[in-house]
Amino acid sequence: MDFDxxxxxxxxxxQVIRDVWEYKKVDHIPVMLTVNSNPYGYTMHEELLSKxxxxxxxxxxxxxxxxxxxxxYIPTMxxxxxxxxxxxxxxxxxxxxxxMLHNCGPNPCVEHYLEHNPEICGADLSFKYSRDDLPKxxxxxxxxxxxxxxxxxxxxxxxxxxxxxxxxxLSPVVIAIPSVIIDEAYIKSGPQ
Numbered sequence: 001m002d003f004d005x006x007x008x009x010x011x012x013x014x015q016v017i018r019d020v021w022e023y024k025k026v027d028h029i030p031v032m033l034t035v036n037s038n039p040y041g042y043t044m045h046e047e048l049l050s051k052x053x054x055x056x057x058x059x060x061x062x063x064x065x066x067x068x069x070x071x072x073y074i075p076t077m078x079x080x081x082x083x084x085x086x087x088x089x090x091x092x093x094x095x096x097x098x099x100m101l102h103n104c105g106p107n108p109c110v111e112h113y114l115e116h117n118p119e120i121c122g123a124d125l126s127f128k129y130s131r132d133d134l135p136k137x138x139x140x141x142x143x144x145x146x147x148x149x150x151x152x153x154x155x156x157x158x159x160x161x162x163x164x165x166x167x168x169x170l171s172p173v174v175i176a177i178p179s180v181i182i183d184e185a186y187i188k189s190g191p192q
């Protein structure tokens with residue numbers, strides 16, 4: 001397994017985040033940018049069944065991110081979306097093909113998401129933090145791309161209500177794929 005990752009560079013980037021958390025003066029706002037890499041061609045099924053393959057893929061992704069992303073920040077993220085994020089992302093997409101954006105939310109610059117060249121294929125969002133943005137996504141993503149919405153599981157009733165809200169907010173013009181992670185303890189406890 002390839003553990004040859006530049007530890008000094010990782011530590012330098014982590015120190016910026018530590019400084020922000022301690023309210024120390026920093027020259028930029030750190031933002032997590034990650035490139036997913038699968039140089040081994042593993043299927044999702046193979047990855048999920050093997051801790052070793054998961055580790056291999058995470059390490060490959062860290063190395064690829066350090067190679068492709070020049071630094072760990074965007075000077076003022078939303079104000080410079082057009083000047084920084086879109087050109088950087090577009091360069092990656094031009095080299096490797098169109099991809100997706102991840103933004104938990106909120107999404108104050110959703111109107112710029114499809115300005116990438118080539119256009120993104122979709123967005124990966126947290127339903128909790130992007131809920132209020134779904135009407136904007138319906139307008140901007142109309143018949144373009146897919147939204148993946150990570151949902152928190154609190155109860156069956158709330159999950160069904162949130163799912164219904166997604167359907168009501170986006171259909172029939174935006175494809176949305178909700179993703180719900182249910183704790184194994186809840187499943188073992190049986191019907192409520």
